Amino acid sequence: MREVAAECENPVMLYSVGKDSAVMLHLAMKAFYPSRPPFPLMHVDTTWKFREMIEFRDRKAKELGFDLLVHINEDGVRQGVGPFTHGSAVHTDVMKTQALKQALNKYKFDAAFGGARRDEEKSRAKERIFSFRSAEHRWDPKRQRPEPWNVYNTRINQGESVRVFPLSNWTELDIWQYIRRENIEIVPLYFAAPRPVVNWNGVDIMVDDDRMPEELAKTAVTKSVRFRTLGCYPLTGAVESTADTLEAIIQEMLLTTTSERQGRVIDVDQSASMEKKKQEGYF
Amino acid sequence: MRLTDDLIATDIAAYLEKHEHKSLLRFITCGSVDDGKSTLIGRLLYDSKMIFEDQLATLESDSKKVGTQGENIDFALLVDGLAAEREQGITIDVAYRFFATDKRKFIVADTPGHEQYTRNMATGASTADVAILMVDARKGILTQTRRHSFITTLLGIRKLVVAVNKMDLVGYSEQVYEDIIEDFYAFADELATDLEIQPIPMSALEGVNITSRSNETDWYEGPSLMEYLENVPVGNKRLNASFRMPVQWVNRPNLDFRGFSGQITAGTIKPGDRVKSMPSGKQSTIDRIVTATGDLEEGVAGQSITLTLADEIDCSRGDVIVSADDPTEVSDQFQARILWMSESPLLPGRRYLLKIGSKTVTATVNAPKYGIDVNTLSDIPAKTLELNQIGVTTLSLDQAIPYDPYDVNREMGGFILIDRMTNDTVGLGLIDFALRRASNIHWQAMDMDRATLAEQKGQKPAVLWFTGLSGSGKSTIANALQKLLFAQGKHTFTLDGDNVRHGLNRDLGFTDADRVENIRRVANVARLMSDAGLITLVSFISPFRSERQMARNLMAEGEFIEVYVDTPLDVAEKRDVKGLYKKARAGEIKNFTGIDSPYEPPQNPEITIDTVNHTPEEAAQTILDYLKEKGMFEI
Numbered sequence: 039m040r041e042v043a044a045e046c047e048n049p050v051m052l053y054s055v056g057k058d059s060a061v062m063l064h065l066a067m068k069a070f071y072p073s074r075p076p077f078p079l080m081h082v083d084t085t086w087k088f089r090e091m092i093e094f095r096d097r098k099a100k101e102l103g104f105d106l107l108v109h110i111n112e113d114g115v116r117q118g119v120g121p122f123t124h125g126s127a128v129h130t131d132v133m134k135t136q137a138l139k140q141a142l143n144k145y146k147f148d149a150a151f152g153g154a155r156r157d158e159e160k161s162r163a164k165e166r167i168f169s170f171r172s173a174e175h176r177w178d179p180k181r182q183r184p185e186p187w188n189v190y191n192t193r194i195n196q197g198e199s200v201r202v203f204p205l206s207n208w209t210e211l212d213i214w215q216y217i218r219r220e221n222i223e224i225v226p227l228y229f230a231a232p233r234p235v236v237n238w239n240g241v242d243i244m245v246d247d248d249r250m251p252e253e254l255a256k257t258a259v260t261k262s263v264r265f266r267t268l269g270c271y272p273l274t275g276a277v278e279s280t281a282d283t284l285e286a287i288i289q290e291m292l293l294t295t296t297s298e299r300q301g302r303v304i305d306v307d308q309s310a311s312m313e314k315k316k317q318e319g320y321f
Numbered sequence: 322m323r324l325t326d327d328l329i330a331t332d333i334a335a336y337l338e339k340h341e342h343k344s345l346l347r348f349i350t351c352g353s354v355d356d357g358k359s360t361l362i363g364r365l366l367y368d369s370k371m372i373f374e375d376q377l378a379t380l381e382s383d384s385k386k387v388g389t390q391g392e393n394i395d396f397a398l399l400v401d402g403l404a405a406e407r408e409q410g411i412t413i414d415v416a417y418r419f420f421a422t423d424k425r426k427f428i429v430a431d432t433p434g435h436e437q438y439t440r441n442m443a444t445g446a447s448t449a450d451v452a453i454l455m456v457d458a459r460k461g462i463l464t465q466t467r468r469h470s471f472i473t474t475l476l477g478i479r480k481l482v483v484a485v486n487k488m489d490l491v492g493y494s495e496q497v498y499e500d501i502i503e504d505f506y507a508f509a510d511e512l513a514t515d516l517e518i519q520p521i522p523m524s525a526l527e528g529v530n531i532t533s534r535s536n537e538t539d540w541y542e543g544p545s546l547m548e549y550l551e552n553v554p555v556g557n558k559r560l561n562a563s564f565r566m567p568v569q570w571v572n573r574p575n576l577d578f579r580g581f582s583g584q585i586t587a588g589t590i591k592p593g594d595r596v597k598s599m600p601s602g603k604q605s606t607i608d609r610i611v612t613a614t615g616d617l618e619e620g621v622a623g624q625s626i627t628l629t630l631a632d633e634i635d636c637s638r639g640d641v642i643v644s645a646d647d648p649t650e651v652s653d654q655f656q657a658r659i660l661w662m663s664e665s666p667l668l669p670g671r672r673y674l675l676k677i678g679s680k681t682v683t684a685t686v687n688a689p690k691y692g693i694d695v696n697t698l699s700d701i702p703a704k705t706l707e708l709n710q711i712g713v714t715t716l717s718l719d720q721a722i723p724y725d726p727y728d729v730n731r732e733m734g735g736f737i738l739i740d741r742m743t744n745d746t747v748g749l750g751l752i753d754f755a756l757r758r759a760s761n762i763h764w765q766a767m768d769m770d771r772a773t774l775a776e777q778k779g780q781k782p783a784v785l786w787f788t789g790l791s792g793s794g795k796s797t798i799a800n801a802l803q804k805l806l807f808a809q810g811k812h813t814f815t816l817d818g819d820n821v822r823h824g825l826n827r828d829l830g831f832t833d834a835d836r837v838e839n840i841r842r843v844a845n846v847a848r849l850m851s852d853a854g855l856i857t858l859v860s861f862i863s864p865f866r867s868e869r870q871m872a873r874n875l876m877a878e879g880e881f882i883e884v885y886v887d888t889p890l891d892v893a894e895k896r897d898v899k900g901l902y903k904k905a906r907a908g909e910i911k912n913f914t915g916i917d918s919p920y921e922p923p924q925n926p927e928i929t930i931d932t933v934n935h936t937p938e939e940a941a942q943t944i945l946d947y948l949k950e951k952g953m954f955e956i
Contacts, residue, residue, distance in 0.1 A: 040569040040582055040625075041679070044638050069582070069625065071613035073574040156417045163416040182414065183746040184440050184662050186447035186476075187735050188584075189676055193744040207428060209419045215337060289333040 039069045039151065042202050043076050045192040046149035049202075050107070052138075053079040053099075055091040056268045057224050058153030058205060061213055064222050065204065066151075067102065078105035080150075082141055084133035085110055086121060086270035088246050094225045109141035121272040122251055129270070139175050142199060149192070149200050157209045167206045173197035214291065218284045228287065230264040230279040241275035266291075344555050345426045349445045349478070351469035352455030353434035357486045361455065361525035362418060362431055363396025365547070368532045369420045396525075415445045424551040434465055439472060439695065439709035440662040443749055446476035447735065450555055453482040453546075458491045458522070462504040464696045471695055474512045475658065475711070475751070477731055480553060481509075482519045484546065488538065489524040495540045498522045511698055519553075521546055559622040563647035564588035564596070565725070565733055567678035568640050572611075572627050580611055580627040581636055583679070586732035588644060590620045590628070595645035598636040599723030604645055605632040639680035641723040641733070649723040649733065652755030655716050658693075658727075659686070661706035663740065663747035669705060673747065675718065677736035683719040684738065686748075690714060706748075715756060727751035756871065771877075775854035778812045781953045782851035784876050785944065787860045788869060788923060789886030790915050791901055792893040794932045794940075795860040798886060801941035803858055811954070814850055815858040816843055831912040837868055844872035851880055856953075864914045866921040879951075884944060885926035890915050892933060 042049050051066060053059050066075040079099055083092075099106035111119075114132040121129040142150060156163045166182050168190045183191055194200055205213070217224060234245040236257045244265075245258045250272070263276035264287070281287045328336035352358030384395040418429040430445030432438065434455075446452065452473035456466055470481065483505050491497045502520045509516055522538050523530040523546060529537050532547045544552070565587040572580035590596075594607045610617040611627040620626045628642060636642065643649050661667050669688035674681055689712035692703030706712045727734030728751075738748035775782050785802070787795040799815050806813045822829070826842055829835040840863050850857040863869050873881040893915070894902040905913035912918040928947055930940045948954065 044570050044679070068613040070570075070572065071627070072578060072580075072611065073572050157419045160416075163418065164414045179414065184444045184737075184749065185746075186444045186737065186749050187731055188448075189678070189735065189737050191676060191737060191739050191744070191746045193674070193739060195744055207417065207419070209421075209426075211340070211421070215341060218337065219341070285333045285337070288337065289329060292329045292333075292336075 039066055039075070039202075039204055041190050041192060042149050042151070043070070046200070048145070048147050049077040049149040049151070050080045050145065050147040051075070051077055051151040052153075053081050053095070053106075054153065054268075055081065055087070055095045055225060056153070057213055057217060057228060058155065060222050060224050061208075061216055062151060062153045062205060063098075063102070064216075064220060074103060077151075078107055080107040080109060080141060080145075080147075082134060082137045083108050083110050084129070084137065084270050085115060086129070086133070086249075086272060088225075088227055088244070088268065088271045088274075090227055091225055091268055098223070107141070107145065109137055109144070111137035111140060120249065121270060122249070122254075126273050130273075133270075142175065147199065148194060149202055151202050151204060153205055154203050155208050155210070155213075156206050165203070165206070167203050168192060169201045169203065170194065171199050171201060175199070210291065211288070214284065214288045218288070225268060227265045227268055230262050230282045230286075232260050233263050233276065234258040235261050235263055235276050238272065242278070243272055243274065244276055246271040339423075340421070340426075343421065343424065343426050345428065346451065346550060346553070346555055347428045347430070347449045348451040348453060348550065349430040349432060349442070349449040349473060350453045350455065351432060351434055351442060351473060352486075353465055356434065356455035356457050357525045358434070358455045359431070360396045361453075361484070361486065361523075361531070361546075362429060364525050364528060364531055365429075366418065366420055367396060368528065368547075369422055415441045422547065422551055427550065434469060436465075436468065436695070436709060439468070439711075440660060440749070442469065442472050443476055443660050446473045446478055447731070447749075449473075449476075449478055451480040451482065451550070451553060452478045453484050456483060456485050456501060456505075458485050458487045458497055458501065461501045462508070466505070467508060467698065468695045470509065470512055471693075471698055474516065475660075477728065479513065479515055480517045480519070482521060482546065482549060485520065485522045486525055488522045488529060489527050493522070493529075493537045495538075498538075498541075508698075519543065519549055521549065559587045559730075560589060562587035562622075562730065564590050564594070564642075564644040565649065565730060566590070566626075566628070566642045567680070567732070568636060568638055568642060569679045571637055578629070579633075580629045581642060582625070582627045583642070584625045585620055585622045586678075587622050587730050589622070591618065592616075596628075596630070596642050597645045597648045598634055599641045599643055599649050600651040600721050601635055601640070602648070602651075603634040603636075605630040605634050607631075639678070641678065641680075643723065649725055650755060651721045651723050653718040653721040654756040655718075655724070656690075656713065656753045656756060657716055657736075657750045658711060658713055658753065659689075659706060659738070659751075660711050660749045661708060661747065662749060663745060664708055665740075665747070666708070667706040667712075667748065669714075672741065674739040674741055675716070675736050675750075676739060677722060677724065677734075677752075678732060680722055681739075682722060685717045686738065687715045687717070713753075716750075724752050724755070726754060728753075771852045771854065774852070778854045779954070780811050780854070780856060781880075781955075782854050782856065782877075783880050783882055783948065783953055784847045784851050784857045784859060784872075785882050785884055786847075786863070786869065786872060787858065787884045787886055788863045788926075789888055790890060790893045790920055791862055791913070792896050792898055793886040793888035794930075794937060795862075795886045797937045798884075798930060798932075798940045798944075799858040799860045801937045802944050805941055805945050806856060809954070811856055812854065813856045813858060815860065816847060816850075818861040821846075821861075831918070833865075833912075833918075836864065840865075840868040840872060844868075844875050847872070848875045851876060856948075862914050862920070864918065864920040866923070869923065882928065882947075883923055883926040885923045885929045886932060886940075887922070887929050888932045 081095055111133055119129055119132045154162055166185045171177060235242045236245060236254050245255050261278055262280050264279045265274055265276055279290060281290045350358050350362060416431045418431055420427050430449055432442040432445040454466055454469050485498050485501050509518060521530055522541050529535040530545045532545060534545050566583045566585045568581045568583050570582040572582045590607060592607050592609060596607055597604050608629045608631045610620045672683050672685050675684035689703040689706060691700040692710055692712040694701050695711060703712050725733035734752040736750045737746050740747045787799055789795050796817055803813050803815055821843055826839050829839050847857045847859050897903060904910045905916040914920050928944055
C-alpha cells in the first residue's frame with residue numbers, strides 16, 4: 039500500500055463492504071498511521087446490495103474520515119437492469135464490470151486496491167499482486183510482469199492502470215483470524231440471525247427489499263442463516279447456520295465441506311468464468 | 322491435517338490460538354510436464370483436506386473430460402489454473418497455493434519446469450525457503466534437474482528436497498533410488514557448499530511417503546515429505562543480521578511529526594539505537610518506533626513500522642536506515658548476476674531503470690563478462706542475454722545506492738530492471754559486489770576536510786600512477802621525482818609494488834584475479850593519502866587498463882595522473898635488474914607480465930616517459946614541470 043501511495047499518481051481503494059475489504063481498510067489505517075491513508079474509497083454500487091451493507095458503508099467511511107466515492111452505472115439504471123429481470127450474467131456485466139470501468143475512467147485512477155485473494159479461485163492463484171490492465175482495462179494472463187521478492191514495478195504508460203491486491207497471500211482463515219484478533223467490525227449479515235429467505239434457482243436468497251418479484255417473495259420463510267460472502271442480495275446464497283459469534287463462524291468454516299465461492303451465483307456458469315470476466319475488465 | 326484437529330470442534334478459541342502461532346514455510350516445486358509435480362501439489366492439498374466438496378465435484382467432472390488418469394481423479398487439474406493451461410495440459414505461470422497442517426502454514430509457489438519458463442521459476446524461488454525438485458524415478462537426474470537446482474540455489478535457496486517420484490513404476494526399488502541420489506550428490510557439489518539436501522522416494526499418484534512413511538519403501542528411513550516440510554527449521558538468520566530498513570514513505574501528518582515508514586528487512590531496532598541514513602551516511606538516534614496500536618519497545622525483521630529520529634536529518638523514500646555500527650556499503654558500480662526476462666534481448670550500454678528495495682535509479686548494463694549455461698553450469702561466451710539466459714555483468718548507476726550482497730540479504734541485494742519505453746520488467750539481478758566505492762560518498766562528515774588538509778601543506782593532492790613493464794624504470798623515476806619534490810618542500814609518499822606486497826598485499830599472488838585485487842587495495846590506499854593532502858607516487862606494473870581506470874575513477878577530478886613508463890620489452894628484458902625475466906623465460910615464474918601475462922599499455926596517459934632516450938633524472942624533471950604547469954603547487 040505504501041508502494042502504491044509513494045509511486046502512483048492517483049490511487050483509490052475499492053471498497054466492497056465485505057470482510058476482505060474490512061481487513062484491507064484496517065490495514066490501510068495502520069500502514070499510514072499517524073497519517074491518514076492518502077487515497078479515497080470507492081464503492082461500485084450495483085443498486086442491488088443488501089441495505090445493511092449500504093448503511094454500514096456510509097457509517098464506516100464517516101467514522102474513519104474517508105472520502106467515499108459511490109459510482110452507479112446510470113445507463114444500467116435507466117434500462118432497468120437487475121438480476122431478476124436480466125439474469126446474473128447481464129446484471130453483473132452492466133452494473134459491476136461496466137460500472138467499474140466507467141468509474142476508473144471518470145476519475146482517471148491509475149491504481150486501484152482490491153481485496154481479492156489467491157486462494158479464492160484458480161485464475162486468481164496466478165495473478166500478480168500488482169496486476170496490470172490495458173487502457174481498455176483488460177487483463178492479459180500471458181503478459182504478466184515477473185514479481186520477484188517484494189520489488190514491485192509500478193510503472194505504467196498513459197491510460198493503463200494497475201489493480202493492486204495487498205491480501206493476495208492471505209487465506210480465508212487468515213482473514214477471519216485477523217478480524218477476530220484486531221476486533222474489526224464487519225457487516226452483521228456475516229453472523230447468523232433469523233432472516234426471511236426464498237429459494238431461487240436452487241439457492242436460498244434473502245428478501246431484502248420489495249424489488250423481489252411478488253410471487254417469489256410470497257414463498258419467504260424465516261430461517262436462521264448467515265452469508266459467507268456479500269454481494270448483490272439476489273445473487274448471494276445464504277447458508278443455514280446458528281453461528282452468531284466470530285468463533286462459531288470460524289469453527290463452521292473449518293468444518294465445512296464446500297468452498298466460499300459456492301454461494302456466489304456468478305461463478306457457476308463455467309469453470310473458467312472468473313478468468314474470462316477478469317480479461318473483460320472485472321476485478 | 323486440517324480436519325483431524327479435534328480442537329476445531331471442541332475448543333475453537335484454543336485452536337485459533339495455536340494456529341496464530343504456527344510458523345509459515347514458503348516452498349517452491351520444480352518439475353516438468355510429466356514429473357508429477359501438479360499431481361504432488363494436488364495430493365498435498367487433497368491429503369491436507371484443503372479441497373472442498375464442490376471443488377472435488379468440479380475436479381471429478383473435469384478429470385473425465387480432459388484428465389489424463391482415465392477414471393481416476395487427475396489432481397493436476399486442480400492446480401492448472403488458466404484455461405489455456407488446462408486445454409494444453411501444461412503449466413505456464415507461477416501459481417501460489419495455500420494450505421495448513423496442525424504444525425505449519427504453507428505457501429507453495431508452483432512453477433513450470435521447461436527452460437522457457439526459467440524466469441517464472443526464478444520468481445517463485447525468490448521468496449521461497451525450500452525447493453522440491455521433482456525427479457522421475459524412471460529417468461533419473463536429467464538436464465532439467467540440474468537447471469532447476471541451479472536456478473533455485475542461484476536465488477538463494479539452500480534447502481533442497483530431491484523428490485524421486487513415480488517409485489511405483491520402478492517397483493519401489495531401493496537400488497534405483499540410491500543410484501539417482503548418488504548422481505545428484507555428485508553434481509550438487511558444484512552448486513553451493515552450504516546446501517542441505519533431503520532425498521525422498523515417493524509416489525505422488527499413490528500417495529506413498531507424502532503425508533506419512535509408507536510400507537512400500539520399508540528400506541527408506543527418512544521423513545515423509547510432509548514430515549520434512551512440517552519440521553524443517555525456518556531460518557530466522559535475518560533477525561541476527563544488522564538492522565536494515567528501506568524507507569518506503571515519509572510519514573508527515575503534520576508539522577510536528579516526521580516519520581519514516583518501511584518494512585524491516587533484517588535485524589532488530591530499539592529506541593536509543595544509533596542509526597545512519599544511507600547513502601548520505603548522516604547519523605542519528607531512534608526516537609520512537611510508531612505503530613497504529615502504540616509505540617514498540619523493539620522492532621524486528623518482517624515488521625512494517627514507522628521510525629522517528631532524534632535529529633532532523635535528510636532522509637527520503639529510497640534511502641535505507643541502517644545500524645550505525647554496521648552500515649551498508651554504498652556504490653554506483655556493481656558486478657551482478659542477471660537473469661533476462663524479456664523477449665527483447667539485453668542491449669549492453671542501454672540505460673534501464675533499476676529498482677532495488679524502494680529505490681529506482683537509472684542503470685547502464687554493460688556487455689556480459691560471460692553467460693552461464695543453466696544446463697551444464699559452465700561459463701559460456703555471451704555478448705548479450707536472451708530471454709531466460711543468465712549472465713554475469715557489470716552495471717553503472719547514475720547515483721550511488723546502499724546495498725548488501727544478495728547472498729547476505731535478498732532484499733538489499735536483489736533488483737529488477739525495467740525497460741524505460743515499455744515499462745516491462747525485463748531482468749532480475751543479484752548484486753555480488755561493488756566495483757568501487759562511489760567517490761562522492763562520505764561515510765563520515767569530516768570537520769577537517771581534504772581541502773583544508775592539503776592547504777595546510779601548500780599543495781594540491783595528486784596521485785602519480787607509474788605504470789609499465791617490470792624493469793622499465795618506474796621505481797627509479799619515482800625516487801628521483803620524490804627527491805625533487807622534497808627539495809621544493811612538498812609532502813609526498815611512494816607506494817611501491819614490491820614493498821606493498823610484503824605487507825598489506827602479502828596474501829595475494831599473481832593470477833589475474835589477484836592482480837586486480839592488488840590494484841584495488843593500492844588504489845584505495847592512494848585515495849586515502851590524497852585525502853590526507855599528500856602527493857602520492859604509485860609505482861606498480863598495473864598491467865590491466867580496467868584496473869587503472871578503476872583507480873582513476875576513485876580519485877577526485879584531475880588528481881589522477883597516469884605516467885606511462887614506456888620501455889620496450891626487449892629493453893626491459895636486457896636490463897633485467899632483478900633477474901626476473903631470466904627466471905620467467907626458464908618457466909620458474911608463472912604469470913609474468915610481458916612473458917605469459919599481458920600488458921595493456923595506456924591509451925591516453927597524462928605523461929609518457931621514453932626511457933630509452935632519457936635518464937631517470939630527466940624524466941623526473943619532465944613530470945615536475947607538468948605538475949607546475951597544471952598549478953598543482955598553487956593554493
